[in-house]
Amino acid sequence: MFLSPRLQKVADLVPDCHTLADIGTDHGYIPLYLIRQSRVKHAIAADINAGPLDKARRLIEHNKLSHCIETRLGNGLSVLLPGEADVIVIAGMGGVLISRILMQGVEAASKAYALILQPMTGQPELRRWLIQNGYGITDEELAKEGHRIYEIIVAVPNERTPEYEKDIFCDIGWKLIEKKHPLLKEWVESKIMGLKEILSRLENGKTEEAAARVEELKEKRRQYEEVYHCLIK
Numbered sequence: 001m002f003l004s005p006r007l008q009k010v011a012d013l014v015p016d017c018h019t020l021a022d023i024g025t026d027h028g029y030i031p032l033y034l035i036r037q038s039r040v041k042h043a044i045a046a047d048i049n050a051g052p053l054d055k056a057r058r059l060i061e062h063n064k065l066s067h068c069i070e071t072r073l074g075n076g077l078s079v080l081l082p083g084e085a086d087v088i089v090i091a092g093m094g095g096v097l098i099s100r101i102l103m104q105g106v107e108a109a110s111k112a113y114a115l116i117l118q119p120m121t122g123q124p125e126l127r128r129w130l131i132q133n134g135y136g137i138t139d140e141e142l143a144k145e146g147h148r149i150y151e152i153i154v155a156v157p158n159e160r161t162p163e164y165e166k167d168i169f170c171d172i173g174w175k176l177i178e179k180k181h182p183l184l185k186e187w188v189e190s191k192i193m194g195l196k197e198i199l200s201r202l203e204n205g206k207t208e209e210a211a212a213r214v215e216e217l218k219e220k221r222r223q224y225e226e227v228y229h230c231l232i233k
């Protein structure tokens, strides 16, 4: 079974376990792949929308795996009993939505031994939320599809990662720097370019608010450049 580079990295980060829950499963590829690889024994494929869940159910039935992959319709972690899932995957959603799902489903989230999170946006907000709410960030990965680089975060309840208390490491995952991730230089470069573009638009702003925002973004760019220079040394 072929997974896209993004989903492959998500799957690679799932530790072998008894029960995996994939929240916002859509097509159901992650549970299907991990069951077929015998990396998990039982999986719960959940989605808030009936359409995607039907798609997943049909794929699971087609692969004759209904006995080990359950489908559940519902919002976030409300579909799980606390302790039911050892590992929870939440991929392909915004970081703020992911943190809301974890907050609303704190009983299930805090009983899992790993959360594999793949935010499409709001990655700094998600990292910040995780460290402020007692989760340790134990690993991070990047995956490239076309021109886009995706971030994947592994979080563990009841752990602390002091590095992430520095705000810049909520933007650039510390674990990516630590492991000198091969895509990190390209990713940081693209962030610097993005900041330069925003700054060139904002620099004509006349209000005090615009001036403050420019200063804030310049400081952010300086911090990104500092990391970039360490990476090319």
Ligand SMILES: C[S@@+](CC[C@H](N)C(=O)[O-])C[C@H]1O[C@@H](n2cnc3c(N)ncnc32)[C@H](O)[C@@H]1O
Pocket (backbone or CB within 6 Å): 007, 023, 024, 025, 026, 027, 046, 047, 048, 049, 052, 074, 075, 076, 077, 090, 091, 092, 093, 101
């Ligand atoms: C863009 S798809 C991502 C699918 C898959 N996880 C992936 O990464 O390719 C997002 C899915 O999340 C589901 N979703 C959105 N909000 C949700 C929530 N609060 N609880 C469960 N599922 C949700 C949507 O219905 C949709 O199927």
